[in-house]
Amino acid sequence: QLHLVESGGGLVQSGGSLRLSCAASGIPWDYYSLGWFRQAPGKEREGISCISSSDGSTSYEDSVKGRFSISRDNAKNTVYLQMNRLKPEDTAVYSCAAERASICTLKGSEYDYWGQGTQVSVAS
Secondary structure, three states: OOEEEEEOOEEEEOOOOEEEEEEEEOOOOOOEEEEEEEEOOOOOOEEEEEEOOOOOOEEEOHHHOOOEEEEEEOOOOEEEEEEOOOOHHHOEEEEEEEEEOOOOOOOHHHOOEEOOOEEEEEEO
16 A cells, blocks of 8 residues: 655745655555545546556646646655745645655546645645
8 A cells, every 4th residue: 555645735825836755655656647636625536646557658737837846766766846926825734645656637537545634724
């Protein structure tokens, strides 16, 4: 089983930056694509970014394109989400997830393992 633990959330002013980390342990994750999801109060969970295990290709939801950047460090078994120019509407619980797939997707239903989430709050 793959165990995922997020960190790096917090409160930031609008326009600020945060970097989320997600550390994996348990089983080799080389064949797992990784994704970041978020869920705001009263809203459905949405996939915002993912990175593929096969070639490191990435995908972003439209509202975060150009502001967020996903990366993975296989030596550290960690995936990161760099979030710049944050907006109040980015406020949500952010979770990382892993799917046994060569090419990633932003569909949460495809993911096998999930972290517990970390709160990101952006003040206006």
